[in-house]
Amino acid sequence: MRAIDIRQSPDTRERILDAAESLFVEYGFEATSMRQITGRAGVNLASINYHFGAKEALIQEVFRRRLTWLNRERLNALERFEKEAKGAPLKPHQIVEAFFGVSLRMAADTEQGGHTFMRLLGRTYTEPSAFVRQFLADEYAAVVPRFKQALFRSLPDVPPEEILWRFHFMLGAMSYAIAGTDALQLVAEYELDEKDPGALARRLMPFLLGGLRAPLAEAPAKPREKGPRRAV
Amino acid sequence: MRAIDIRQSPDTRERILDAAESLFVEYGFEATSMRQITGRAGVNLASINYHFGAKEALIQEVFRRRLTWLNRERLNALERFEKEAKGAPLKPHQIVEAFFGVSLRMAADTEQGGHTFMRLLGRTYTEPSAFVRQFLADEYAAVVPRFKQALFRSLPDVPPEEILWRFHFMLGAMSYAIAGTDALQLVAEYELDEKDPGALARRLMPFLLGGLRAPLAEAPAKPREKGPRRAV
DNA sequence: GTCTATATCATGATAGAC
DNA sequence: GTCTATCATGATATAGAC
Numbered sequence: 001m002r003a004i005d006i007r008q009s010p011d012t013r014e015r016i017l018d019a020a021e022s023l024f025v026e027y028g029f030e031a032t033s034m035r036q037i038t039g040r041a042g043v044n045l046a047s048i049n050y051h052f053g054a055k056e057a058l059i060q061e062v063f064r065r066r067l068t069w070l071n072r073e074r075l076n077a078l079e080r081f082e083k084e085a086k087g088a089p090l091k092p093h094q095i096v097e098a099f100f101g102v103s104l105r106m107a108a109d110t111e112q113g114g115h116t117f118m119r120l121l122g123r124t125y126t127e128p129s130a131f132v133r134q135f136l137a138d139e140y141a142a143v144v145p146r147f148k149q150a151l152f153r154s155l156p157d158v159p160p161e162e163i164l165w166r167f168h169f170m171l172g173a174m175s176y177a178i179a180g181t182d183a184l185q186l187v188a189e190y191e192l193d194e195k196d197p198g199a200l201a202r203r204l205m206p207f208l209l210g211g212l213r214a215p216l217a218e219a220p221a222k223p224r225e226k227g228p229r230r231a232v
Numbered sequence: 233m234r235a236i237d238i239r240q241s242p243d244t245r246e247r248i249l250d251a252a253e254s255l256f257v258e259y260g261f262e263a264t265s266m267r268q269i270t271g272r273a274g275v276n277l278a279s280i281n282y283h284f285g286a287k288e289a290l291i292q293e294v295f296r297r298r299l300t301w302l303n304r305e306r307l308n309a310l311e312r313f314e315k316e317a318k319g320a321p322l323k324p325h326q327i328v329e330a331f332f333g334v335s336l337r338m339a340a341d342t343e344q345g346g347h348t349f350m351r352l353l354g355r356t357y358t359e360p361s362a363f364v365r366q367f368l369a370d371e372y373a374a375v376v377p378r379f380k381q382a383l384f385r386s387l388p389d390v391p392p393e394e395i396l397w398r399f400h401f402m403l404g405a406m407s408y409a410i411a412g413t414d415a416l417q418l419v420a421e422y423e424l425d426e427k428d429p430g431a432l433a434r435r436l437m438p439f440l441l442g443g444l445r446a447p448l449a450e451a452p453a454k455p456r457e458k459g460p461r462r463a464v
Numbered sequence: 465g466t467c468t469a470t471a472t473c474a475t476g477a478t479a480g481a482c
Numbered sequence: 483g484t485c486t487a488t489c490a491t492g493a494t495a496t497a498g499a500c
Contacts, residue, residue: 012483012484026360027361028262028359028360028361031262031360031361033474033475034475034476034477035474035476044483044485044486045477045485045486046478046484046486047483048476048477049476049477050484055476055477122358125408125412126354126355126358126408126411126412127260128257128258128259128260128355129259129260137418140418144418144419148419162435164419164420165435165436165439166435166439167419168409168420169405169408169409170405171419172404172406172407172408172409172412173401173402173408173443175404176357176358176400176401176403176405176407176408177400179358180357180400180404185369186357186368186369186376186403187376187380187396187399187400187403188396188400202449203397203398203449204397204401205449206446206447206448206449207397207443208443209446210442210445210446211405211440212439214438214439214442214443215438215442216438217434217437217438244465244466265492265493266493267492275466276466276467277468277495278495279465279467280494280495281494281495281496282465282466283465286494287495
């Protein structure tokens with residue numbers, strides 16, 4: 001009968017994951033040493049290898065722990081809307097809400113580490129490391145096709161290829177908006193309303209929808225078939 | 233009277249910068265060793281320290297070399313439009329063209345390494361390393377205020393704070409679109425028209441403008457003062 | 465300016481006592 | 483499961499001959 005040591009709860013494994021997550025955001029994967037991680041977690045150096053085997057496996061577990069949940073939530077949200085719609089195509093704002101709204105809500109959670117994780121995730125989309133990229137691709141394999149289909153149905157007049165590009169652009173705007181909070185200071189020397197965690201979502205969602213529904217650009221070289229040629 | 237050695241031109245210094253630039257994109261700053269750089273450049277290991285002093289200084293020089301030019305081009309483009317306008321506010325699309333169009337044109341240059349550099353730059357906005365962030369902030373100090381002012385004048389009905397957020401979002405969409413070409417495969421398993429270097433600009437610019445000019449979100453809690461309440 | 469050789473240090477990983 | 487001690491490796495940086 002042993003009392004739980006307060007300083008040790010949550011358990012070692014979880015403490016390592018939390019410490020690694022926050023350090024990866026601050027310094028990146030490569031620049032973060034295992035000594036830093038175990039130092040911040042207050043555990044022994046060897047415990048990382050005991051619990052995870054190697055640093056690479058630890059990195060993957062940091063992502064898996066939250067990403068699986070996040071993607072299930074995204075699918076749940078999408079399916080709720082689809083149930084409501086009873087077979088009709090969804091509205092673009094519903095699809096955007098299901099995918100990006102869920103992410104932004106996670107990013108607004110500064111208590112349980114959701115914010116930290118979303119910053120990390122955002123930076124990781126442009127991460128060069130091959131094994132991380134492969135890992136992300138696998139985790140998204142179940143989600144992305146569903147959202148693509150929903151967007152195609154929702155915007156039948158927009159060429160599918162264009163929709164994919166814009167999905168890509170939206171992902172970029174969001175990732176960067178979350179990950180690059182520091183980069184925000186490049187643009188605004190004074191502080192914006194960062195303290196309010198909901199502010200980002202309220203500002204970003206209209207931007208995303210505006211971009212998604214923007215009028216199409218005209219084809220590059222091919223001249224219009226009808227109507228007069230514009231004089232240059 | 234000595235003939236120029238073909239294998240050695242351009243000179244050592246430039247070869248190091250080119251090799252470093254491409255390796256930084258592939259592996260990141262920390263993960264790229266000086267041995268890799270000198271290896272790819274075909275020069276001696278010690279030559280980095282001879283020419284640049286330390287790795288950190290090399291990193292800065294990789295950026296300075298192109299970023300100074302890029303930002304001057306951005307300002308030139310802005311000033312050309314302002315001259316044309318003769319004191320009138322610029323159109324949003326002109327400002328976006330001056331800032332992002334110039335970047336995208338550089339990103340389309342796959343011959344002289346502009347593409348490689350813009351990918352690197354995009355990733356670096358979310359770079360954790362403190363000295364890189366400081367360096368970027370200094371390089372942008374002359375440019376950003378000018379574009380902010382132009383945007384404020386161009387969109388007098390949009391609150392300045394909102395404009396800054398949207399500038400931030402645009403920067404994110406572009407950075408990510410350039411940096412995360414690999415992440416594009418997350419969304420589109422088949423290849424989009426990446427080969428055409430102008431395609432990105434043609435697709436991205438409408439998206440950016442659509443986001444920049446999107447209707448404002450309503451204030452969160454504060455109810456509208458005029459007009460009927462919508463039934464939920 | 466360029467090379468070889470090396471100093472110094474931090475890293476990821478492991479062996480083995482407890 | 484947790485610790486100490488240690489290994490092997492690869493990192494940045496430099497000294498000194500040419």
